[in-house]
Amino acid sequence: MDTASAASKAAPLASPKVVKNSKGALVPSSQMAHIAYGCEHMREMLENVKKATFNNYRAILQDIHEKPSVISQTHKSPATGDGRPVVSLRPLYLCLQCPSIMTETDRDGHIESKLHCFSVESRDGHLYCGHCQDFIYDPDLEVRRLQKGKKRKYEDTTTTDDHKLIISNSTFLPCRAIGLRGLYNMGQTCFMSVILQTLMHNPFVRNFYLSEGHRTSECEKEACVSCALDEMFVEFHSSEKTEGFGAVSMLLGSWLAGEALAGYQQQDAHEYMQFILNTLHLQNGGSSDSEDCTCVVHQTFYGKLSSTVTCDKCRNVTTALDPYMDLSLDVRNQIKKRKLDVKSGDEIQLDLRDCMERFTGREKLAAADYTCQNCDSGQNATKQLSIKRLPPVLPIHLKRFEHTKSTSSKIETNVRFPLKLDIYPYTTAHKSTQTKAAKLANAPNTNHNMNSPTNSLIYELSSVIVHKGKIDSGHYVSYSREGNDWFLFDDSKVVLVSEAEVLGAEAYLLFYMVSGLEM
Amino acid sequence: MSEDRAADEQVDGARATVRLSPDALADLTKDILEDTISNIIFSTALESHRSEKLLRMQSAATQAESVALSSLELQPSIKSANSSSQPSVPTAETSAAKYENGRVFLKGNPLKTTPEIICPHCKLPRLMHPIMGKGMQNPDLTKEYCMLYPWVQRQGHDVYGNPFPTDMAKSKKERELIKQQQKNTEKESVGTPGSQDTDMAGGDTQSKEIKLNTGGKPASYIPWHTCPNCKRSLLITRFAQHLEKCLGISGRQSSRNAMAKLTGNGSGTGLGNTPLGSRMGTPAPGSQSDILPKSKGKGVSPVKKLNDEDDEGDNDTPEKKKKKKSSYVKKADRERGGRDGSVLKVKLKTGAGRDPERKASDSSERPDKRDREDTNDPDGAPKQKKIKLSLGRSDSNGGAENGASQERRESK
Numbered sequence: 001m002d003t004a005s006a007a008s009k010a011a012p013l014a015s016p017k018v019v020k021n022s023k024g025a026l027v028p029s030s031q032m033a034h035i036a037y038g039c040e041h042m043r044e045m046l047e048n049v050k051k052a053t054f055n056n057y058r059a060i061l062q063d064i065h066e067k068p069s070v071i072s073q074t075h076k077s078p079a080t081g082d083g084r085p086v087v088s089l090r091p092l093y094l095c096l097q098c099p100s101i102m103t104e105t106d107r108d109g110h111i112e113s114k115l116h117c118f119s120v121e122s123r124d125g126h127l128y129c130g131h132c133q134d135f136i137y138d139p140d141l142e143v144r145r146l147q148k149g150k151k152r153k154y155e156d157t158t159t160t161d162d163h164k165l166i167i168s169n170s171t172f173l174p175c176r177a178i179g180l181r182g183l184y185n186m187g188q189t190c191f192m193s194v195i196l197q198t199l200m201h202n203p204f205v206r207n208f209y210l211s212e213g214h215r216t217s218e219c220e221k222e223a224c225v226s227c228a229l230d231e232m233f234v235e236f237h238s239s240e241k242t243e244g245f246g247a248v249s250m251l252l253g254s255w256l257a258g259e260a261l262a263g264y265q266q267q268d269a270h271e272y273m274q275f276i277l278n279t280l281h282l283q284n285g286g287s288s289d290s291e292d293c294t295c296v297v298h299q300t301f302y303g304k305l306s307s308t309v310t311c312d313k314c315r316n317v318t319t320a321l322d323p324y325m326d327l328s329l330d331v332r333n334q335i336k337k338r339k340l341d342v343k344s345g346d347e348i349q350l351d352l353r354d355c356m357e358r359f360t361g362r363e364k365l366a367a368a369d370y371t372c373q374n375c376d377s378g379q380n381a382t383k384q385l386s387i388k389r390l391p392p393v394l395p396i397h398l399k400r401f402e403h404t405k406s407t408s409s410k411i412e413t414n415v416r417f418p419l420k421l422d423i424y425p426y427t428t429a430h431k432s433t434q435t436k437a438a439k440l441a442n443a444p445n446t447n448h449n450m451n452s453p454t455n456s457l458i459y460e461l462s463s464v465i466v467h468k469g470k471i472d473s474g475h476y477v478s479y480s481r482e483g484n485d486w487f488l489f490d491d492s493k494v495v496l497v498s499e500a501e502v503l504g505a506e507a508y509l510l511f512y513m514v515s516g517l518e519m
Numbered sequence: 520m521s522e523d524r525a526a527d528e529q530v531d532g533a534r535a536t537v538r539l540s541p542d543a544l545a546d547l548t549k550d551i552l553e554d555t556i557s558n559i560i561f562s563t564a565l566e567s568h569r570s571e572k573l574l575r576m577q578s579a580a581t582q583a584e585s586v587a588l589s590s591l592e593l594q595p596s597i598k599s600a601n602s603s604s605q606p607s608v609p610t611a612e613t614s615a616a617k618y619e620n621g622r623v624f625l626k627g628n629p630l631k632t633t634p635e636i637i638c639p640h641c642k643l644p645r646l647m648h649p650i651m652g653k654g655m656q657n658p659d660l661t662k663e664y665c666m667l668y669p670w671v672q673r674q675g676h677d678v679y680g681n682p683f684p685t686d687m688a689k690s691k692k693e694r695e696l697i698k699q700q701q702k703n704t705e706k707e708s709v710g711t712p713g714s715q716d717t718d719m720a721g722g723d724t725q726s727k728e729i730k731l732n733t734g735g736k737p738a739s740y741i742p743w744h745t746c747p748n749c750k751r752s753l754l755i756t757r758f759a760q761h762l763e764k765c766l767g768i769s770g771r772q773s774s775r776n777a778m779a780k781l782t783g784n785g786s787g788t789g790l791g792n793t794p795l796g797s798r799m800g801t802p803a804p805g806s807q808s809d810i811l812p813k814s815k816g817k818g819v820s821p822v823k824k825l826n827d828e829d830d831e832g833d834n835d836t837p838e839k840k841k842k843k844k845s846s847y848v849k850k851a852d853r854e855r856g857g858r859d860g861s862v863l864k865v866k867l868k869t870g871a872g873r874d875p876e877r878k879a880s881d882s883s884e885r886p887d888k889r890d891r892e893d894t895n896d897p898d899g900a901p902k903q904k905k906i907k908l909s910l911g912r913s914d915s916n917g918g919a920e921n922g923a924s925q926e927r928r929e930s931k
Contacts, residue, residue, distance in 0.1 A: 032639045033580035036622040089554035091561060123558070126565060132628050135565065137573055172640040176666040180678060184742065187536060187759035240666065242679040242733060246744045246755040255766060264763040485670065492684060494677045496670045 012287050038138025041117055041131045046140070046181045053096065057127075057141055060120045061149030068448035075101045093119035093128060123451075125149075148452070153518055167302040174240040179206070180482065181236050182244035182492035186251055190491060191269040194478035195276060196247060198511055199229065199461040200236060201480035204392055208296040209233040209344045211364040212433065214284055225253040225276065226283040244492025254279075269465055270326075270397050270475050270509060277301060277325055301325045304389035309370060316374035321388060326395035326509075329355040332402075332411050352417040353398070354508070360386050360426045386428040392517070394423070394459060396510040401471060410471040417461065419499065423513050424457040459512035467508040479505065530795050575630055578637040579615035580623035585642055587611030587618040638665035650731050658731070666732070680733040684741065698739070 016051040037043035041370055064072050074085045075092050093107040094100070096118040102110055107119050113131035119128050121135075125145045160286045179200060183193040199205050208214075216227045222290050228250035233243060258275045274398035281297040295304070305322045331350060400411045424430050447454045464479040477490040479502045486502050488495040587609040611618040614627050615632035626632065636645040643665040648656035652673025658664065671680040742755050748765045762768075 013927050033577065033584035033618070033623050034621060035576055035580045036624055039625055039628070089551065090557060098923070121565075123562070133629055134630070135568060135572070137569060138575065139653045161821075174666060175640050176639055176668075176679075178667070184755045186755055186762075187757055189759050242677070242681060243742070244684075244741055245741065246758065248755075248758060249747060251759060251762060252747055252766075255762065255768065262763075262766070264759045306878070487678065494679075496672050496678050 003397060016271065020303070032362040035139055036139065038127070038136035039129055041129055042136060042138050042141075043485075044125050045118065045289045046138075054140070054144065056096055057120065058144055058149045060127045061098070061145060063094070064122060064125050065148040065451045066447070066449060069450045070448065071108050072101065075103055083105050090120040094122060096127070098342065118139075125358060150518065160181070173238050173263075175239050176242070178239050178482070179233075179236045180487060180494050181242070182242040182489060182494050184246045185491040186246065186248070187264055189247075189251060191267045191272050192251065192491065194269055194317040194465045194476040196229075196232065197478045197480060198465065198509075199269045199276075201463060201482060202231065202393055203509070203513075204299065204300040206233065207294060210237060212290040220281075222255040223249070223256045224258055224283055224451065225250065225279045228253045266472070266474070268401070269467070269486060273509070274325065276300065277284070298327075300393050301391045301395065302389075303387065304393065306386050306388040308384050308386075309365065310384075311372040311375060311378040312382065313371075314372060314379075314488035316372060317354045318373070325391075326397050327356075327359065327387075328399055329359050331355060331398050331400060331415055333412055350413055352415060352421065355398070355415065356423075357427050360384065360431065366506065384431065386431040387423065387426050387446050388428045388513070390423060390457070392428070392460075392514045393462070394512045398508055398510070400467065400508055408471055410467075410474075412506065417464075417503065417507060417510055419461045420515070421459045421461070422456045423512075424455050427457065430455070458515040460515045461510065462513040463507055463509075464502055464507050465509035466505045470505070476508075572630055574636050575633045576625060577639050578635060579613070579625060579629045579633040580618075581637045581639050581642055583611050583616040583623050584612060585614045585620035643666050649680075650733075652676060664731075668731075682737070685739060692892070701739075703815070740817065 005054050037046060070087060072094060073089070073092060074087050078082050088103065091104075093102050093104065094108060095102070095114075095116050097116040098114065100110060100116075100124070102119070107128070108130070110116055110119075117130040117132070120126070121128060125148075126135050127138065127141055128134070129146075183189075183196060185193065202481050210233055214226045214230050216224075219227050221227070223230050226249070230251060232245065232247060254272075254276065260345050261267055261272060261275055277297050281293070281295050284295045284297065287293045287295075305324050305327075307320045307322060308317055309319075310317050329352075361384070363383045365381040365383050367380050370379060370381040370383075371377065372379040372381065377485060398415055400413075402409050402411060462481050466477050466479070468475045468477065477488060479486055479488055479497065481487075486497050488497045488501075566686065590611060591609045615627065615629060616623050636647070638645055643663055645665045646658055646668050648654055648658070649669045649671045650658065652671045654672075668679070670678040672678075673680070675683050677683065732862070743752050744755050744758060745752050746758075746761060746765055748762065749767075751761070753761050799885065
């Protein structure tokens with residue numbers, strides 16, 4: 001692999017630059033010790049038959065992730081003797097050196113009798129070493145496992161020279177500076193803090209800024225919001241401080257850029273999000289055409305909604321595409337009327353998926369509201385929204401604030417939301433198959449693979465913004481995930497919390513992030 | 520979903536060959552349930568096995584690498600004596616791994632061979648348990664640890680173990696009152712530090728023990744920040760309120776500023792009676808954020824620029840942002856500044872431990888207090904402190920590792 005060769009070639013570089021830490025131990029500049037193999041036995045294997053091993057492993061991974069799962073979940077057990085194929089729900093082991101598929105107990109026998117030391121676990125493709133009697137994580141093979149046996153679509157363009165350059169010109173950041181800092185409340189600025197925190201913990205935005213996407217030194221704008229965000233990323237990721245941060249230049253920049261949001265008063269976090277995304281788009285060289293804008297904001301948040309209107313009379317369909325940066329969902333409790341009859345004692349709970357269903361459901365338009373061009377007259381029609389294009393990070397806004405002419409109120413309905421959301425049912429692709437497939441009575445389109453089912457698009461919850469209290473006197477807090485840990489950001493406080501607490505929160509804005517990207 | 524599918528096929532297969540007994544469905548349900556739960560446990564266990572083993576693998580490699588590099592450091596004298604043709608290939612062997620010219624070969628299972636987790640970045644051992652709160656264990660303080668501590672879960676404390684700021688919402692007077700009270704109680708019981716939370720494990724500063732560092736501030740700490748517009752220093756919690764007035768968005772000043780904008784005159788005060796017809800070169804209101812060139816002092820509004828001109832150029836930090844000396848120095852500060860030879864305007868306090876005492880007059884007390892906290896020398900050199908102010912950026916980029924570690928020790 002690229003990294004392996006790079007590290008080995010770069011190694012002599014380690015000697016000229018020797019740094020000591022405070023204890024006198026040596027700290028080589030920005031270089032991590034490179035592990036060559038997963039274990040001694042894998043070293044022997046790869047040194048002898050590298051290519052065959054890689055090919056076999058890739059083939060097994062493809063079986064696991066692409067073929068019907070029943071193939072890798074069926075074993076012929078020699079133990080019972082009759083050799084009948086048996087399907088197992090539990091993980092089986094696919095020998096890396098021959099086509100055998102075995103149960104856990106058979107695996108150990110196979111290792112002894114055939115001296116086939118390595119086998120691949122059938123659910124996630126983890127590699128088991130019979131000599132270590134343990135799962136091993138070989139750097140080269142792990143890369144293939146995480147790619148699910150697919151070839152990379154895009155080549156890693158960093159060359160050996162690049163690696164050398166990086167190693168000799170960089171140092172490690174303080175270990176503690178991993179971006180977990182609070183933001184001081186500067187006086188009713190929590191609406192800003194929560195949006196900033198979700199941006200700080202958005203990997204796409206973070207990578208953009210940490211890779212010098214916006215160069216403050218070259219920026220000529222006065223009170224630039226993008227520079228202010230850059231300043232925050234630098235501070236959060238390079239300083240050992242743990243207390244809060246005063247986002248003064250961000251506040252100043254926001255106020256100067258957006259007159260509507262300026263002033264010492266409470267603001268709506270959703271409005272601020274729309275404002276800051278738009279401002280960042282403009283300040284990072286975004287083009288006016290959102291369709292092919294390459295700015296970080298559009299690359300991260302831009303999607304398209306398809307809106308189809310079908311005339312009830314002539315069945316003429318008109319389709320319009322609308323860009324979006326977030327989905328605004330209705331949380332008014334329409335189900336209440338129906339469920340009151342059921343007389344359940346529990347509080348009626350709305351689920352995010354109900355809201356999405358309703359959002360993409362069919363809606364009747366009255367003749368007064370729709371003029372069919374085909375019929376050239378007002379006609380009853382059916383309207384349906386669906387997601388045509390999904391962004392890598394999908395913000396979902398729950399419309400908790402209701403504004404009528406005279407009053408504004410907050411809807412405090414509890415809306416449940418999942419950690420993993422399958423968005424496929426709300427996409428245009430799904431909605432179109434639904435109508436046609438129903439007519440043609442086609443069999444459901446599936447590949448019978450549990451690892452990568454065709455009809456699913458999994459997004460994972462990454463941040464939650466919560467509004468507490470009344471409409472006019474409330475407080476915003478946010479939750480964000482880092483690795484497997486969830487953190488609560490309440491102004492300058494950062495607290496480790498449980499998944500359960502996050503899922504029980506009264507969400508106002510939800511951020512779902514795509515669970516995997518193909519490279 | 521997918522589980523069900525596999526199960527269905529199993530059921531189909533069974534039905535073809537044998538008649539089902541009445542209990543079959545119950546048995547089957549039980550089997551499927553058991554298998555499914557066992558799969559969940561299997562996946563969870565394997566996931567944590569993976570993350571732990573990867574850490575241990577890296578630790579074994581890091582240790583071997585450290586040994587190799589330290590032996591390399593001893594060699595240069597010998598090497599130069601023998602020949603300078605070929606730099607010697609660094610090799611080393613520990614019980615867990617072998618290091619050969621930049622590659623590490625593991626020996627045995629790192630879960631057995633390597634009990635400790637070594638940070639691959641700073642090469643120091645990681646603490647394995649939180650230093651307080653849920654699951655805490657007192658660490659061996661004779662060793663130095665990687666600063667990435669396990670997250671603390673404790674009521675009223677953040678993930679680093681710092682107590683929450685307590686008196687954010689309190690007014691200045693209230694805070695001063697509390698300070699006064701704390702000071703009085705401290706006088707009565709000399710020697711006991713005010714807050715025991717932040718340095719619970721290393722109570723006495725004098726000992727050679729390495730102290731655990733939560734990195735934060737005492738609960739009463741509220742930072743000050745210089746207003747980019749008017750260069751006044753003020754509490755961060757009051758910032759929005761101040762900025763609103765300062766920028767002239769609302770409040771007393773706003774109408775005057777608005778008028779100043781209209782007249783196109785920079786001074787912003789006392790020109791209220793300029794006739795509206797005389798405007799010239801008026802910038803379009805609201806678009807100034809785009810059209811203004813970046814001035815030297817960032818965020819200086821045209822209104823205030825004139826007043827600030829006189830302090831351009833003294834106190835030059837290489838970074839263009841923040842920490843500019845202000846022309847607005849309170850009287851007490853000015854006096855003090857004269858004595859110290861420099862005016863410290865940035866209220867960065869270090870020292871997690873002690874609760875700062877403050878005299879009634881806040882402003883005159885600030886620089887004084889810094890000195891007392893950071894060093895035991897009451898007249899500690901303020902020049903040295905200035906290095907710290909620019910830390911955030913220059914250290915991380917410039918690779919001044921030693922400087923950083925020095926700072927770390929200092930701040931304990």
